[in-house]
Amino acid sequence: MKSDALIPRSENGDFQRPGAQFRDVISPDPDGRFPAESGRYHLYVSYACPWAHRTLIVRKLKGLENIVGVTVVHPHMSLVESWRFYNSEDGAAEEGCVPDPLHPGVKRLKELYLKADPEYSGRFSVPVLWDKTNGTIVSNESSEIIRMLNSAFNYLLPPEKQKIDLYPPRLQLQIDSVNLQIYENINNGVYKCGLAKGQQAYDRAIEDLFTQLDAVESHLQVKHDEGPFYFGRLLTETDIRLFVTVIRFDIVYYNLFKTNRKMIRLDYPNIHRWMQNLYWNISEFRLTTNVGHIKQHYFSLTILNPWAIVPDGPLPEVVPIS
Ligand SMILES: N[C@@H](CCC(=O)N[C@@H](CS)C(=O)NCC(=O)O)C(=O)O
Numbered sequence: 001m002k003s004d005a006l007i008p009r010s011e012n013g014d015f016q017r018p019g020a021q022f023r024d025v026i027s028p029d030p031d032g033r034f035p036a037e038s039g040r041y042h043l044y045v046s047y048a049c050p051w052a053h054r055t056l057i058v059r060k061l062k063g064l065e066n067i068v069g070v071t072v073v074h075p076h077m078s079l080v081e082s083w084r085f086y087n088s089e090d091g092a093a094e095e096g097c098v099p100d101p102l103h104p105g106v107k108r109l110k111e112l113y114l115k116a117d118p119e120y121s122g123r124f125s126v127p128v129l130w131d132k133t134n135g136t137i138v139s140n141e142s143s144e145i146i147r148m149l150n151s152a153f154n155y156l157l158p159p160e161k162q163k164i165d166l167y168p169p170r171l172q173l174q175i176d177s178v179n180l181q182i183y184e185n186i187n188n189g190v191y192k193c194g195l196a197k198g199q200q201a202y203d204r205a206i207e208d209l210f211t212q213l214d215a216v217e218s219h220l221q222v223k224h225d226e227g228p229f230y231f232g233r234l235l236t237e238t239d240i241r242l243f244v245t246v247i248r249f250d251i252v253y254y255n256l257f258k259t260n261r262k263m264i265r266l267d268y269p270n271i272h273r274w275m276q277n278l279y280w281n282i283s284e285f286r287l288t289t290n291v292g293h294i295k296q297h298y299f300s301l302t303i304l305n306p307w308a309i310v311p312d313g314p315l316p317e318v319v320p321i322s
Pocket residue numbers: 019020048049050051052078079082123124125126127140141142143
C-alpha cells in the first residue's frame with residue numbers, strides 16, 4: 001500500500017484523525033479494574049508528538065515521576081510499522097530513547113498494541129498508558145490520560161502536588177468549550193493544513209487555523225492583566241494543550257505543514273509572550289520539550305519531505321525572554 005493511502009482523509013481531501021480505541025480509566029477506587037497504584041502504570045511517548053507531550057508535562061507538574069514510568073521511542077516513525085524502540089545502532093541524536101524496559105525483545109510499539117488486543121486494527125499511536133499488572137493498554141487518548149494524571153493518584157502525593165488541579169471545577173465548562181475549538185482548529189488544525197490533499201482542503205484548514213490563532217491572540221491580550229495563563233491567574237490543561245502546538249509552530253509546522261501565513265514569534269506578540277513564560281519560567285514545560293526529537297521526527301516524514309532534510313532554523317529555536 002502506498003504510504004499516502006495510510007493518511008485518513010474525507011472524500012474532500014480533509015485530514016481526519018481517527019478516534020483512539022483504548023478508553024479505560026485509572027481511578028482511585030481500589031476495587032476498580034485499573035486502580036491508581038504506584039509503579040503499576042507506564043507511559044510510552046515520543047518527545048516529538050504533541051499529544052504525548054501533554055502527558056509528559058502533566059506527569060511532571062503533578063510530581064508523578066516515581067509513580068508512573070516513561071519510555072521514549074525513537075523519533076523516526078514508520079506509517080506502516082509504527083514507532084520503534086532504541087536499538088544499539090542508534091546514535092547521539094536519539095538522546096533519551098531506550099529499549100522497552102518492560103518487554104525485552106519488543107522492537108515496535110505495534111507489538112504492544114497487539115499484545116493488548118490481537119485483533120486491534122487502528123493506528124499505533126503514542127501516547128500509550130500501559131498497565132503492567134494486566135499486561136494491557138489502559139488508554140491511548142492523551143486528553144483522557146492527562147485527566148487521570150491530574151487527579152487519580154492524588155492520594156499518593158504530598159499536599160502541594162495534590163493541590164495542583166489543572167481542571168478545576170469552576171473552570172470546567174469554559175475549559176471544555178475552549179479545548180474543543182483549540183483542538184479542532186489549532187492542535188489538529190495544523191495537521192489538517194499539512195496533510196490536506198488538494199488546494200481547497202488546505203485553504204479551508206489554513207483559514208480556520210489563523211482565525212482561531214487570531215482569537216487566542218486577542219483573548220491573551222485581554223487576560224494579560226489578570227495573569228500569565230490562558231484563564232489568567234490559574235494554569236490549566238488548556239495552557240498545556242495549546243502550548244504543545246504553539247512550541248512546534250515556528251520550528252516545524254510553519255515550514256513542513258505550510259502554516260506560513262504568520263509566525264508566532266513575529267506576528268503574535270501575546271501568544272509568543274504566553275509561550276515564552278511557560279517555556280522559560282516553568283521548568284516542567286522546558287524539560288519535556290525536546291526540539292531535536294521534534295525536528296528529527298517531523299522532517300523524516302518523507303511523504304511530505306522526500307529527502308528527509310532537517311532544516312537549520314529557525315534560530316534561536318525558542319526565543320529567550322528579553
Ligand atoms: N488521539 C490521540 C492522537 C495521538 C496521535 O495521533 N499520535 C501520533 C503522533 S503525533 C501517532 O502516534 N501516530 C502514529 C500513527 O498514526 O501511525 C491522542 O491525543 O492521544
